[in-house]
Amino acid sequence: MALKQEGDGSIMDLETKARLLSVGTVQLDRPHRAGRSSTAGPGAGGQSIFFQSGGRVVRLSVVPSSSLRLESSPDDAAIFAGELEVARGRLVEPLLHCPEQAYITVSERCIYDCKFCAVPRLHGGIKSKETVLQMVEEAARTGKMGAISLTSGVEASPRREAERVAGIVRDLSRFGVPIGVSVSPFPGVNRILKDAGVVEVKYNLECVNRDLFRQVCPGISFPEIMDALVEAVGVFGTNRVFTNIIVGLGESDETLKKSIDELADKGIISVLRAVYPHPLRAQEVRMERPSEVRLLSLARHLKAALDRNGLDCALALTGCCRCTGCDLVPGRDL
Ligand code: SF4
Ligand code: SF4
Numbered sequence: 001m002a003l004k005q006e007g008d009g010s011i012m013d014l015e016t017k018a019r020l021l022s023v024g025t026v027q028l029d030r031p032h033r034a035g036r037s038s039t040a041g042p043g044a045g046g047q048s049i050f051f052q053s054g055g056r057v058v059r060l061s062v063v064p065s066s067s068l069r070l071e072s073s074p075d076d077a078a079i080f081a082g083e084l085e086v087a088r089g090r091l092v093e094p095l096l097h098c099p100e101q102a103y104i105t106v107s108e109r110c111i112y113d114c115k116f117c118a119v120p121r122l123h124g125g126i127k128s129k130e131t132v133l134q135m136v137e138e139a140a141r142t143g144k145m146g147a148i149s150l151t152s153g154v155e156a157s158p159r160r161e162a163e164r165v166a167g168i169v170r171d172l173s174r175f176g177v178p179i180g181v182s183v184s185p186f187p188g189v190n191r192i193l194k195d196a197g198v199v200e201v202k203y204n205l206e207c208v209n210r211d212l213f214r215q216v217c218p219g220i221s222f223p224e225i226m227d228a229l230v231e232a233v234g235v236f237g238t239n240r241v242f243t244n245i246i247v248g249l250g251e252s253d254e255t256l257k258k259s260i261d262e263l264a265d266k267g268i269i270s271v272l273r274a275v276y277p278h279p280l281r282a283q284e285v286r287m288e289r290p291s292e293v294r295l296l297s298l299a300r301h302l303k304a305a306l307d308r309n310g311l312d313c314a315l316a317l318t319g320c321c322r323c324t325g326c327d328l329v330p331g332r333d334l
Contacts, residue, residue, distance in 0.1 A: 011054030012087040014334050018292040018299075020051075020058050020086065021274055021328065025066035026079060050099055050325055051077060053089025056333055057099070059325030061276065095139050098323040102139040103149040104132055106165055110153030112184070114206065115216045115285035116246060118278040119153045126155055129168050140175055147318040148172055151182040151202075158184040166196035173197045180318025182242075184220070185228030190235040200318050201236055202271070203228050204244035208259035209251040216249055216285055233267035239315045241268050247298060248275030250286045257301050264305035269313060271320050272298050272327055295328055303330035 012020070020026075026049065047062040049070065060068070069080045070091075078088040097103035108124020110117070127135075132150075139145045150168065154161050162183050169179050180200035181193055193201060203225050207213040213222050225243075232241040243263065247256065260270050274295065277287040290298075306312065307330075313321040314331035324332050 010085055010088050012051075012056045012058065012089060013054065014056075014328070015292065015296065016087050017056050017058050017333060018295045018328060020060065020068065020079065021295055021326070022289060022292040023066065023068050024061060024274060024276060024289055025063035026051075026060040026068040026070045027064050027066045028062055029069065029071045050092040050094055051079060051087070051089055052092045053087045057092065057324050059098070059323075095142065095144055096135060098325060100144055100146045101149055101318065101323065102136045102145050102147075103151070103319075103323070104135055106132065106150055106152040106168065107155040107161060108153060109155060111156065112154060112217070112219055114218075114220070116206075116249065116275060116278070116281055116287055118280045121280040124153075129164075129171060132168050133171055136172055136175060145175070145177060147177050147322060148175065148179045149182070149319045150179070154184050158186040158189070162186070162189050162192050166192050166198075169193070169196040169198055178317035182319065185225055187224070187227070189228055190232050194235050199236065200240045200242070200316065201232050202242040202244065202319055203232070205229075205259075206244060206246050207249050207251060208245055209249075209255050212249055212251060229263075229268045230266055238267060238310070239269070239312055240317075242271055242316070242319065242321065243268055244271045244273050244320070246273050246275050247290045247294070248288045250288075253294065253298065256298060260298075260302050261305050264302075264309045264311060267309065267311065269306065269311055269316075269321065270302055272302060273320075274326070299328035299330065299334055303334055306330050 048059050050057055050059050071078050072091055077091045079086045092099045095101060107126050110120045113120050136148060150165055152161050152165055165181055165183055172179055178199045181198045182202035185203040205225050207216050229241055229243055263270050274290050275287045312331050313329045316322045321329055
């Protein structure tokens, strides 16, 4: 890892962000306002912080036993590994879940049981349309809301969930910012979301090793997700269709890279997400946080695949590619 000096401290270069993502956690020197709980994302149910340095942003889960330590003051923050300062920057306040976006989990529960996912174990609430509208209203009042992202578990069925989310999206269009949605897909999902005013979608393949997929996502159809993604490119257009792929479930790099290429050839942008071994899922499935070297190699491969196909994460209007906190994002980080 190279430490670059900028002003009075070390900035977070690409390799440093990869190193921080490889750890994925940080301990706080003191309770901090920015260490917020979230119902979405890899560390759902736990606290996390957003750290910005040298134009890059990283989200780290707050874990008291982490090998990384955050020291912060109101306008300065630094991350240490032992006595070594890894990066210096500042903490960024999330708006709703992440900076500059109202990113809301509509149904915090799920009828499925993906073995890496905390949502079914958290038995969270179901937000009414009124609740979501009120949350977005408050976020908009700050003047910082650049996008709305809605994600959801599955309360009853994928279709009912998407129809409910679409109904909420219709009422959110008056805020005049782009709206992205990530739900469990099914035949017909794209038309429902497009007609409601959604501009970007993310349907998560999660695990591209098909044998592993059957084990870690029981009851979910891989081909159905793929069909919805392919159709979505025609409906929503270039640079508007995304899929999360988890790294660290036991899949090989060869499988990952082949899938990244195939997806990019179809106009689908992979979001490579380091697995977060959530305590609520300990021992259920192999979950190994990828190394810095592995993350860098996969991100570079992804960038090349996107470039070949004229795809660009920097054009993302909503969601994870706009946030960049959990991943190495081509076009933004490299
Ligand atoms: S479908 Fe999504 S929310 Fe439901 S268990 Fe799987 S990963 Fe979690
Ligand atoms: S990258 Fe995605 S999951 Fe991670 S904090 Fe940002 S919006 Fe949430």
